[in-house]
Amino acid sequence: MSGHHISSAKFLWGIGTALFILTFITVAVTWISIPAPWNVVVAIFIAVVKATIVALFFMNLWWDSQFNVMLLITSVIFFLLLVGITLLDTLYRSDPIPSF
């Protein structure tokens, strides 16, 4: 089939190695104490970097039709909308905190 990008084995192993290193960093970062909301921000940031590497180079989005990229980004936007609007409610409820 023409126009299908074939990654070299070396490249794929390189991406795998990068992901293993980032996993080590994910754990190592918990060994330093980072103050309250920022530890979560750092953890999510590293996870987003790993997910982006998987999406771009294992799921081939780097070489694929940009329509697929748009689908992925749009789903993330809708997820953020879901969480954002829900938090606008739940963070500002006076009381009672629900019984569950």
Added chain:
Amino acid sequence: MAQTSVDIEHKTDHIQHHFVDSDQQFESSKLGMWIFLVTEILFFGALFAAYIVYRAWYPELYLEASTELNAFWGTVNTAVLIGSSLTVAMAIRSAQLNQIKGLIYNLYITIGLAFIFMVIKFFEYAEKLEKGIAPGAYYTYDGLEHEKANIFFSIYYMMTGLHGLHVVIGIGLMVWLVIKAKKKVFHSGYYTPVEITGLYWHLVDVIWIFLFPLLYLID
């Protein structure tokens, strides 16, 4: 690899009449899988939303309850899944290069790694259930002070359980791919099911990439 005329005859068998050519068919299948992955992202997204809302209400609960989770085995499982993403990408590469033996070996290794993930998960769950750490109404563990500890574990079991179910489904899909590959269905001109199963598998990995720090590495 030498091709017989029989091989060449079958090279275009897969093209369905409503597509212009093989490439358009391949791109359409990929688009279909990406749309399904969008539904999966929103599906798990709703569970992550529950996690986030509850953590915002009870941050100290998450700090306390997550000590029951074993970060070492969580890390091992993360490495196992990342390895399996690598091997499924290698499987697709083998198919692209018409190396069907390589395709089958890489699929076997991916299935093996996925199986290891489920075995580790099984032991994690077994250890918890023995102590009485069960979801929701069945929670009977005394070891945590927080009165909402059972809700943290409901969220834990829901998220990791559904993720585990997706891993098992992935194993089933890849076994099916091995069976088809042995029947010589795939070649460098047609490996679409391998490609789209690979996409599904990578998403399962990405979901775990987020689950792992959010559940196991709460400081």
